[in-house]
Amino acid sequence: MSTASEHAGQAALSICEALLLAMNDHGVLPEHEIVGVLRDAAATHENAIGTDQETENHRAVADLINAIIAGGNSVRRS
Template structure:
């Protein structure tokens, strides 16, 4: 993948995470809502159908979003 697109992808991810944090901080979305959005985004990259192979790119996107959910990057967790 071209470096230009890697930078664009990182910028888009950062912006989206900031928006999700802001929506949560403002009380417009609950943590459950935010995690639901992330789950939907992750699941959009894998079919889950038996016998259907997921290509490496979609699997990597799915895995990254799942790591974001697990790491709590888009939901503030009290210390």
């Protein structure tokens, strides 16, 4: 069963991906800058410290961001 927090996270991810695509489409940010933003976000979570559970959660977030980079979900690659 999904929680309200999970729905909020999915909504935030969808909004951010749409914004990244729009910024690329309108020439605001080139592809390499968008990928850089995503890499910075992943690195933040990869380097986060905390309890074992918090570290596991951050690792899962970093893995998701890295999968987005690998899949090209937030950049229309030619």
